[in-house]
Amino acid sequence: REEHITLAHGAGGKATHTLIEGVFLESFRNPALEPLEDGAVIDEMAFTTDSFVVTPLFFPGGDIGDLAVNGTINDLAMCGARPRYLSAGFILEEGFPIAHLRRIAASMAAAAEAAGVHIVTGDTKVVERGKADGCYVVTAGVGTLERPTRLSAAAAQPGDAVIVSGPIGEHGITIMLARGELDIQADLTSDTAPLNELTARLLDACADGDVRCLRDATRGGVATVLNEIAEASKAAIIVNEDIIPVRPDVRGACELLGIDPLYVACEGRMIAIVAQASAEAALTALHSHPLGREAAIVGRVNDDPPGLVLLKTAFGGTRIVDMLVGDPLPRIC
Amino acid sequence: REEHITLAHGAGGKATHTLIEGVFLESFRNPALEPLEDGAVIDEMAFTTDSFVVTPLFFPGGDIGDLAVNGTINDLAMCGARPRYLSAGFILEEGFPIAHLRRIAASMAAAAEAAGVHIVTGDTKVVERGKADGCYVVTAGVGTLERPTRLSAAAAQPGDAVIVSGPIGEHGITIMLARGELDIQADLTSDTAPLNELTARLLDACADGDVRCLRDATRGGVATVLNEIAEASKAAIIVNEDIIPVRPDVRGACELLGIDPLYVACEGRMIAIVAQASAEAALTALHSHPLGREAAIVGRVNDDPPGLVLLKTAFGGTRIVDMLVGDPLPRIC
Ligand SMILES: Nc1ncnc2c1ncn2[C@@H]1O[C@H](COP(=O)(O)OP(=O)(O)OP(=O)(O)O)[C@@H](O)[C@H]1O
Ligand SMILES: Nc1ncnc2c1ncn2[C@@H]1O[C@H](COP(=O)(O)OP(=O)(O)OP(=O)(O)O)[C@@H](O)[C@H]1O
Ligand SMILES: [Mg+2]
Ligand SMILES: [Mg+2]
Ligand SMILES: [Mg+2]
Ligand SMILES: [Mg+2]
Ligand SMILES: [Mg+2]
Ligand SMILES: [Mg+2]
Incomplete structure (x- = not known):
């Protein structure tokens, strides 16, 4: 301890x-x-x-x-x-x-x-x-709270779609590079943005109760948020590395830094867990807003293995993705 | 500037x-x-x-x-x-x-x-x-807000009573002495306390609208709070130094430190401006609560000179009391 x-x-x-x-x-x-x-x-x-x-x-x-x-x-x-x-x-x-x-x-x-x-x-x-x-x-x-839907990480259910609202990791990498201590060139700006209009569109587009959970992927990044949801809902979350949007400059900087973009904080991106029946409507709603233009369904909620996040890697393998451990990028927010 | x-x-x-x-x-x-x-x-x-x-x-x-x-x-x-x-x-x-x-x-x-x-x-x-x-x-x-009364520093009116809920300056002096840098002995503890029950009793005891304004005397002390009220209400506030409750140990430490207790922060005392008609009821209500046992009417709101706070001193004189200037006791809260 x-x-x-x-x-x-x-x-x-x-x-x-x-x-x-x-x-x-x-x-x-x-x-x-x-x-x-x-x-x-x-x-x-x-x-x-x-x-x-x-x-x-x-x-x-x-x-x-x-x-x-x-x-x-x-x-x-x-x-x-x-x-x-x-x-x-x-x-x-x-x-x-x-x-x-x-x-x-x-x-x-x-x-x-x-x-x-x-x-x-x-x-x-x-x-x-x-x-x-x-x-x-x-x-x-x-x-x-002006809508009947009550969102909760515990509400994710097997079959639900896992949506990411846009490319990940820009904020954290931008801050790292802005410190000027690294010799990495990248054309990046923070993704800091207010998501309230985006969430309003999303909630309007889906049937009541079909948006199970929303979470902004700040400290700990997408990997940590997905683990929080898997844990709270006692479900499995399976995501496809290939489909998760990551800008080339973020990917490049992450490779040089030895960090997985899944752990890098965003300040204007969220994860939405949406019932399968509303998933396409959700995506259309997100795409209609500038902050959701690159939204993508990146995975599914499953019943097994409960509480874990699995990543189908670009190489065809599957591995467990844990929460962030340690602190690769201190004081990014 | x-x-x-x-x-x-x-x-x-x-x-x-x-x-x-x-x-x-x-x-x-x-x-x-x-x-x-x-x-x-x-x-x-x-x-x-x-x-x-x-x-x-x-x-x-x-x-x-x-x-x-x-x-x-x-x-x-x-x-x-x-x-x-x-x-x-x-x-x-x-x-x-x-x-x-x-x-x-x-x-x-x-x-x-x-x-x-x-x-x-x-x-x-x-x-x-x-x-x-x-x-x-x-x-x-x-x-x-469960009561109709809306309180405001601008609502103080000539004739209103100025009430202090208890002895002043204990918090600030306790913190100064707790730093152990001064060779002053005093038997003091912070006055930190929740005033919500006290204010509820006070508001219950007074006719609607008769409590004009409440303000906790934190940073800047009673003198600063009174100036804020005088300024906002464009009225004068006249208080009696003699009647303002100050514990002997606070007074002693203040003398040694060369600070006026009127500028020393409290964290469990408030100033109440109450219409004359409700002033006695207000005092009785305050006295009924442990945190208001030593409450006192210490002055009046006047129409002249607008925006200023006057102190009738223990020596029979009258002087203008300004807001706190400088920072005699940094980081007391
Ligand atoms: N010191 C604290 N006291 C009480 N609750 C806390 C404290 N710190 C965090 N929490 C709670 O823990 C949960 C997670 O907090 P966290 O700050 O990680 O969430 P977040 O604000 O969504 O993320 P971020 O701070 O990265 O934007 C929240 O429910 C929050 O209210
Ligand atoms: N950074 C700020 N931005 C906006 N408003 C502020 C800021 N700092 C103070 N204020 C406002 O100024 C007023 C005075 O603030 P102040 O902190 O002095 O009051 P207080 O909390 O009653 O006193 P204390 O902090 O000593 O307990 C309040 O209305 C507060 O909301
Ligand atoms: Mg959050
Ligand atoms: Mg947050
Ligand atoms: Mg937080
Ligand atoms: Mg205050
Ligand atoms: Mg305060
Ligand atoms: Mg304050």
Whole structure:
């Protein structure tokens, strides 16, 4: 048993899950927290939070500000909610340039406006030099549940289609490269984006109850999300490596870094588990939106082996894909 | 115009207000944020957030965990809401002892339970050694508005009574002394406490609309809160130094430190502005609760001079009391 926090505890994979279940769920246990979904659903409301410690603060395609707004919007959208109100907490390091703070606030405002949400409350704390890394941003969000469907990772059923909404891994790789420590050239931008319109279209297009579960593939990547769903639903998930969309620049960087794109965080992609009967309608709905243009059915839910994720590899083999272990890409969000 | 963040920007006084108004309100402006109350009120709901960066993490009377839970409960209570659901975000430094995290989580759970709220969602991030100070905690909270009264700092009216719910400055001084850097002996514990029952009793005891405004006297202390109310209501506030309850140990430490207790943060005390007609009922209600046993009417709202806070001093003089300037006690919450 580990006695100190390691970077892996923040990576979103196995260590994070162990910590959350062993410490936080253990202490806070209640029916709304227990399912450990993207947000809590209480009555007709969804509620969620995320902290952002990404480095660098500004990167191709976005910055910590729109990342924080979109991230919380997405966790609300994954609950099937319409995101409405956000909070914005800042932990600032003494000496942080106010011009940077203005840029971050402006990009938060633009992201909120684009998604139709309002930042209605906030907080601002300052710590001494060397006690933060410029600026951390914490958003929480409230959304309204305006549809009858209740989504849940436990609801995946054998026969359901596994859909990914677009190419994976761009955010994580963009951040890695933006640090400038690697000698890799790639033409990439973060996929940070609000998914609330995409989820609304998807839910509208499918029969009530046919969208079983939505989950944004953030820390831990698609592999971790699929494991969460397999575990919660006690079903197997079988996906085809060949069909999972990965841009060539992401694939190339992943090869050089020795990382599997399945473990790389996205900030504007989601996994949808949809009943077979609605799978084609779901795909059509996703394709109708710019953020879902490259959506693909990448696999199926099966009854066996329960709780596991299997990958049919490009070479024709099949292997078990576990949750993320360790932390190959620290502080990407 | 300052170009970099200083500790004063986090102290809750003038610099904090300038930053919030100049950067955040400027960017995020909307009707729910604009009044800059303790939380945002939207429809029948209140929503608020606070970040906690207190050092040390454990101190006489509490720790960062119950402080974070009570702080958010109190901002909801100040909106006249019943606190219901909290989020818990953690930013952890690599190497932080998991045993400390367990203690913090346990004290959050106990504080939530004591106040009848549930921690339903959370987030856990880790940063490298030297990029945080052990553990920062960010809570957000949602409450329900179950009473017709809408509270607002702008609602204070000439003739209203100014009530303080108990002795001031214990939290801030306790934290200062807990750092062990000062050679001051005092028998003090933090006043961290959930004020939601106290506010419920107060609101029940007063005629609808007679409680004009509630505000917890956190960063910036009572002096800053009174200035916020005077400014928002364009009224004068006149308080009697003699009547403001301050424990001898707080007074003594403040003298040695050269700080006015009016600027020292509390985490379990509030200012209530109450119509004269309900002032006695309000006081009786407060006295009926352990957290309001020493509540006192300490002053009046006047029409002149608009926007200013005047203090009748113990020596019979009168002086203007401004908001907190600078940061005498950094990182007390
Ligand atoms: N400190 C915590 N206290 C309580 N619950 C927590 C805490 N940290 C995480 N959780 C809960 O654990 C689950 C997983 O959290 P996680 O942050 O991994 O999800 P996410 O926000 O969807 O992913 P990401 O943070 O990568 O965007 C959620 O249900 C969340 O509410
Ligand atoms: N970064 C921010 N973005 C948006 N609004 C903010 C931000 N920081 C503070 N605010 C708003 O400014 C007002 C004052 O915030 P402040 O944190 O001082 O209040 P508080 O929480 O009552 O005090 P304390 O933090 O000392 O407990 C609130 O209305 C809050 O929502
Ligand atoms: Mg999520
Ligand atoms: Mg998230
Ligand atoms: Mg605050
Ligand atoms: Mg407050
Ligand atoms: Mg507060
Ligand atoms: Mg999270």
